[in-house]
Amino acid sequence: MSEPGGTIEVRVERMAPEGQGLARAEGSGRVVFVPCAAPGDRLRVVVESVQKGYALARAEEVLEPGPDRVEPSCPLHAAAGRSGRETCGGCGWQHLSLAGQLAAKRSIVEDCLRRIGRIQDVPVEETLPSPRPTRYRNKVLVPFGRAAGRPVAGFYAPGSHRIADFQDCLVQPELSVRVVLEVKRLCGELGWEPYDVSSHSGWLRHLFVRTSEEGRALAALVTLDPSFPKRDQFVAALRAAVPEVCGVLRNIQPHRTSVVLGREWEPVWGETELEERVGSLRLRAGPEAFLQVNTPASEALYGLVSEMLFGDGWRPALAVDLYCGVGSIALWLASRADEVLGIEENRRAVEDARRNAALNGVQNARFAAGRVETALGTLRAALGPTAAGTACVVLDPPRAGCSIPVLKALRDPALARLAYVSCNPATFARDASRLAKSGWKLARLKPVDMFPQTSHVEIAALFLRG
Incomplete structure (x- = not known):
């Protein structure tokens, strides 16, 4: 392996979870991570640092493009050969075809499940494409x-x-x-x-x-x-x-x-x-409140979660939405459950959720303010009088995923189904492994392309009692 500053040729095997291409130096088994690479590329790269077991490099020239490489539409894209002040650090996958992006996101989710979650037997469905691949961020x-x-x-x-x-x-x-x-x-x-x-x-x-x-x-x-x-x-x-x-x-x-x-x-x-x-929901939110940045894709995501939970006609007595934000998923599911409870730490978002419920005429939803980790008493109080197997829960945590106390609280016998929405395949895989140890079986998993032109991917997954 060349020292930093040296030039080598590599072949890209696949996309890594952090968004770089995972390549190997020709004539060597050493892994080299290269931004703005595409699977199948043969590249001349400049080594920027050498770590134990891998190296980081910058693409200098595309010697042979992979089948999914395309010319980036944006002149500021940091493609091979472009450097300096004129390149932008966003849209890191704009050099991949849309089909290539969808396939790579599915592959990343599969890799995290195997490598981090030690889960081998769940077929990851094809990535659900965004209705709008450009001009989508709200x-x-x-x-x-x-x-x-x-x-x-x-x-x-x-x-x-x-x-x-x-x-x-x-x-x-x-x-x-x-x-x-x-x-x-x-x-x-x-x-x-x-x-x-x-x-x-x-x-x-x-x-x-x-x-x-x-x-x-x-x-x-x-x-x-x-x-x-x-x-x-x-x-x-x-x-x-x-x-x-x-x-x-x-x-x-x-x-x-x-x-x-x-x-x-x-x-x-x-x-x-x-x-x-x-969809049919009207949502009002202040600037600091969380809303999915891709409105058309969020409609597809919420529809997918609803179909996973209720596609067979099952109707729960209680649906719980943890990390509920301004109530988007809770209100989307309200017509499919007898009662809905949302818990969210941002008090302004909880106020928004309550007003959004009134705005949409939803009368069977209530919202509680507090960090999910410290509001588990509220969760237990809601599940306590609920008959075994008649409730479901939706998790939509931040990138760090769920804490162990939250996952342990989901052992409650009232819960029969669990939907997990995640923007981080690594922490999702970790939590899926922990849920499996608590008696939950991962039944379905579908990536959603909420962030086209980037390596970020959303996940919708269904867990059932094992």
Whole structure:
């Protein structure tokens, strides 16, 4: 294996869970991880670091493309041969065909089940494609900075805090792009100083944009301090240029941190929430509340969860939604259960969930605020009077997955079915193994392409009592 800085030729075998290509050096069994690679590629790569058992490298030239390699549509994509400030660290799989992306995501899930969960006997279904492979994201956070004496806004170049200034982003709706470009223009016109990471100075750190399928937008500036120079002038100019903006907010993040959002939000003008339609559901949420970023794909995901749980006509006396957010899945399932309970730690999201229930005329759903780990008493109290085998639970945890106390609580005999929605195949595989030890059998698993053009994949899985 070459030392760092050396050049070698590799053949890519498959995509790794972190999104790189897993390759092997020609004439050697050493594993080499290469970003922006495709299965079947033969590449000339530059070794960047050598670790015990593997190396990290950067693709310099595609010597022989694999069958799923395509030319990236975005000029900022960090493809082989592109480097420096002009490359963007987002959309890491834009060089793969859509069919190749779907197959790779399925393969990643299978690998995690075998390697981490030690689960061999569950056939992973084909990945459910996103209804919209581009322009699908309903939320974006864009960092601001300064380059060549002017404001820039875009995403970070790979492995850096250099901003790849964009004029378009193919995974964002055109409305979001228009808002970003107008705020960037106004930043320069109004004399605002963009944030500088190295010196922790400057005023405008990020721009948050949330859009709806109906073509409305919320815009929020993330600033270093509470000042707001030329506030009224900014609002008037943004409204005039992008009339679809229905509300402007501001978030203050004073700390030197990689955490984008601070705790303090304040309204500036107009609405503070945006209504989204997911199927027949109307969902209202503030900027900090969690909603799936791909609305059409989330409708497909919720329909899949419902079909897994209730496709045979079974109706539970109680359906529990843990980590329920603004109530999306709970309200989607409410018509299929006698009673629904949602638990969520974000109190503002719980308020949103209760209002969303009223907005949709759902009367059999209730929501409790608290971390799931500390609200297990609420869960046990709900399951206590429920007859054995007449309840189900939906888990939709953050990327870290579920804690052991939560998984142990799911041993309750009232629970007959469990649906697990995950955005992290590794922690899902770990939790699936733990659930198996508690008497749950993984019956179905289907990846969902919630994030086209990236390596991220959503999972919907059904567990039944063993």
